[in-house]
Amino acid sequence: MNISYEAYPSVLRDYFFYIRTIKGRSQRTVDGYAIDLRGFCRFLLKQRGLFSDCEFSEIPIDSVTVDLLKTVTLSDAYEYLHFVSDSCDNLPKTRARKVSALKSFFHYLSEKSHLIDYNPLTELEVPAVKKSLPKYLTLEQCYALLSNIDGEFRERDYCITTLLLNCGMRLSELVSIDCADIHENTLKLLGKGNKERIVYLNDACLSAIEAYLPVRAKLAANGKDKNALFLNRRGTRIGARRVEQIIEAQLAKAGLAQYGFSVHKLRHTAATIMYQYGHVDIRILQEILGHANLGTTQIYTHISDDQMEKAVKSTPLSNLQPPSPASKKTSDENADDEENK
Incomplete structure (x- = not known):
């Protein structure tokens, strides 16, 4: 990823420095969070009526301030997730990553840097991600x-x-x-x-x-x-x-x-x-x-x-056989005789 961090506001640059040096996140993780938070900042600016005539991908985010971030609500976050779901066709796994980036950033703003009074995204839920068996080579x-x-x-x-x-x-x-x-x-x-x-x-x-x-x-x-x-x-x-x-x-x-x-x-x-x-x-x-x-x-x-097949075959009930047709017939006939008595 080629990301120009100079185009980010100072509050975001400080956050990236924090997760890179203090939290020990990899540069790839920082870059991924930077892209996700850039998208949220662009959405926020557009939603607040700023840069309404600008293409979404061209909206500069260097004007984002702490005062603007103080206005963020839980509804803003859910509207953003709905926006990226419709416009970008994001998978649940991708949206879950965006939620993680948002929650981490606002936790930093409220609990670590104390730039905002409370965290509005505490109750933001991570989208359910379908669990499937990962691919591997034989x-x-x-x-x-x-x-x-x-x-x-x-x-x-x-x-x-x-x-x-x-x-x-x-x-x-x-x-x-x-x-x-x-x-x-x-x-x-x-x-x-x-x-x-x-x-x-x-x-x-x-x-x-x-x-x-x-x-x-x-x-x-x-x-x-x-x-x-x-x-x-x-x-x-x-x-x-x-x-x-x-x-x-x-x-x-x-x-x-x-x-x-x-x-x-x-x-x-x-x-x-x-x-x-x-x-x-x-x-x-x-x-x-x-x-x-x-x-x-x-x-x-x-x-x-192979392990599943072995598990099924190892049960003590795996060798049981159904009753023979003759035995079943005899049993039914005995039942009929009892009813006729």
């Missing part, structure tokens, strides 16, 4: 993905994919890895909220890193970044969007482009494989994935079809 698809990696930076791209499929790390965690974070068979990751955790590297990961390091040395020789593990052709730290493009291209080469897989789906794949084939305890999986809440991890531990 073992065969994982093999196909890894076996079709080629190109100028094959060793680097293979190493990236191997770490994603084996360690279950987030994209932001992958691109922030430094060489110094690797110590023997462990890797230190910096997760959400600047929380560090240690994950173990299996043989596949160690071999992929070993094969990539000579390539990295050549890239680093012409660049300025001496710390980052994964470098681009300019010798600087590889970006998140570039990794997404690499994975997208690899999926296409492996004939998997039509399934809607992504970098995040590789994280889910790693968790699913560890849970199903490694019989990993859910709390251990929680630590590996870096989840603050166990409930979040449960999304990654859906039961496989």
Whole structure:
């Protein structure tokens, strides 16, 4: 995202600084909140009769003041959500993110900076999000993905994919890895909220890193970044969007482009494989994935079809057979005899 924060009013810039430095949110999260709050500010200005002749996407928000924000009501928030639902066809998940941005911002205004007397959005409800089983690659698809990696930076791209499929790390965690974070068979990751955790590297990961390091040395020789593990052709730290493009291209080469897989789906794949084939305890999986809440991890531990089939077959009632036709007939005839007596 290319966001010009200079175009934002000071009250918003202060909020972004707060969630980035004090709350430890990632820059991607800050950028996402910035886009959502920009939309709300434009809606607010238009609703109050300002910039009525201006295209919505062109409305400047640098004129938003604390006094204007003090006039916001719960109804304004719901009208905004209705507006984005009709005009932008936002999905419930997207609207839920917008609600989170609004609630966080007004909590900051009322409870942290004390710029407003009370929080008008305390009762703002998050739209219901349909829960469905996330997509993940099968073992065969994982093999196909890894076996079709080629190109100028094959060793680097293979190493990236191997770490994603084996360690279950987030994209932001992958691109922030430094060489110094690797110590023997462990890797230190910096997760959400600047929380560090240690994950173990299996043989596949160690071999992929070993094969990539000579390539990295050549890239680093012409660049300025001496710390980052994964470098681009300019010798600087590889970006998140570039990794997404690499994975997208690899999926296409492996004939998997039509399934809607992504970098995040590789994280889910790693968790699913560890849970199903490694019989990993859910709390251990929680630590590996870096989840603050166990409930979040449960999304990654859906039961496989084989497990469901095994569960149904294992019940003590699974071997019972219906009575034979002869037995049923005899039983009915006995009942008729009793009635005729």
